[in-house]
Amino acid sequence: MSLLVIGSVAFDAIETPFGKTDKIVGGAATYASLAASYFCDQVKIVAVVGDDFPQSEINDFHNHHIDTKGLQIKKGEKSFFWSGRYHNDMNSRDTLITELNVLGDFDPIIPDSYQDSEFLMLGNLTPQVQQTVIKRLNKRPKLIVMDTMNFWMDIALNDLLETIKLIDVLTINDAEARQLSGEYSLVKAANKILAMGPKYLIIKKGEHGALLFGEGKIFSAPALPLEDVFDPTGAGDTFAGGFIGYMAKVGTVNFTNMKNAIIYGSALASFCVEKFGTEKLKNLTEQEIASRLQQFVSLSKFEII
Ligand code: AMP
Numbered sequence: 001m002s003l004l005v006i007g008s009v010a011f012d013a014i015e016t017p018f019g020k021t022d023k024i025v026g027g028a029a030t031y032a033s034l035a036a037s038y039f040c041d042q043v044k045i046v047a048v049v050g051d052d053f054p055q056s057e058i059n060d061f062h063n064h065h066i067d068t069k070g071l072q073i074k075k076g077e078k079s080f081f082w083s084g085r086y087h088n089d090m091n092s093r094d095t096l097i098t099e100l101n102v103l104g105d106f107d108p109i110i111p112d113s114y115q116d117s118e119f120l121m122l123g124n125l126t127p128q129v130q131q132t133v134i135k136r137l138n139k140r141p142k143l144i145v146m147d148t149m150n151f152w153m154d155i156a157l158n159d160l161l162e163t164i165k166l167i168d169v170l171t172i173n174d175a176e177a178r179q180l181s182g183e184y185s186l187v188k189a190a191n192k193i194l195a196m197g198p199k200y201l202i203i204k205k206g207e208h209g210a211l212l213f214g215e216g217k218i219f220s221a222p223a224l225p226l227e228d229v230f231d232p233t234g235a236g237d238t239f240a241g242g243f244i245g246y247m248a249k250v251g252t253v254n255f256t257n258m259k260n261a262i263i264y265g266s267a268l269a270s271f272c273v274e275k276f277g278t279e280k281l282k283n284l285t286e287q288e289i290a291s292r293l294q295q296f297v298s299l300s301k302f303e304i305i
Helices: 028-036 055-063 101-105 127-136 150-155 157-164 174-181 186-194 235-250 255-272 286-300
Strands: 003-006 010-016 024-026 043-050 066-074 080-086 093-099 119-122 143-147 169-173 200-204 210-214 217-221
Touching: 003 028, 003 127, 003 235, 010 093, 024 028, 028 043, 028 235, 028 255, 043 101, 055 066, 080 101, 119 127, 119 235, 127 157, 143 235, 150 157, 150 174, 169 174, 169 235, 174 186, 174 200, 186 200, 186 210, 200 235, 210 255, 217 255, 235 255, 255 286
Parallel strands: 003 043, 003 119, 010 080, 043 066, 119 143, 143 169, 169 200
Antiparallel strands: 010 024, 080 093, 200 210, 210 217
16 A cells, blocks of 8 residues: 655764764655665655755665655755764764754645555654645545654644644654653553544654553563664654554554554664664665564563463
8 A cells, every 4th residue: 555754854964972974864754765665665755855965865765666756856955954962872862953954944745646645654844744744635544653753842832732633643752752741651641642632652762662552552562682773863763664664565554453563663673773874774685674573573472381
């Protein structure tokens, strides 16, 4: 089934305790669409870049069968730029620079050929733009997943609250769940957030995995303990892309499929962090993904005897 992904397509500059990059390609829609492309062969993106964005990177989308008809290229303008520095624990980071550039007045135009998309991934962007995309679709998709971050909770909370009323699955990290709900307990936080509109909530806990809440149930997914984590940037977007890409592949929305989707998303996120930027995510094989999924199964399978 077809999947529409919106979000930033960007340049990032990243500092970790292991190294530093100059401007490399990143962005929420970049990570999410690449991840989804491993499970869904009809991924389409709506995003905006400046004419500083390299054609070779657009070619890489095409190599992954990602439709870029909805990628606007603004002449004479600069792409979104984000820079962050990770702390020693690699779980927390400081944003050093956010230059909105072309994202500042982004008007998400949906090509006609995207109108029949059955799945929608609202990657990290202003909640106002995320909402506009939902409203511009003639038919409501079967599943709408939305990712957001503390930045929008700080500067656009009302828009964010309006937008999450319209979606099915919200993905945020544990600190953001606490900020949005005002509750420390993640169970209480989840109950409050589900009352705000989404049917399901996924709380990402970095190296400690993820929790899925919905239908009165909770599922806890592990994260793979990795020897080396080079760059966690994009792990959340990769997770969300893998999650919805798998849902688009199976087509039926229910808690059981979402449990599997969380493991697929976690497996792809575990690859993402092993190299800087999108490097690892661009060159995975089916075999690598299958064996990583098996590692997830054996990691948490047990019998009480
Ligand atoms: P993640 O590590 O999954 O939270 O996502 C990191 C990606 O989000 C980077 O590649 C950034 O380009 C992108 N990003 C950071 N801040 C924003 C923002 N305010 N709006 C949209 N995308 C952002």
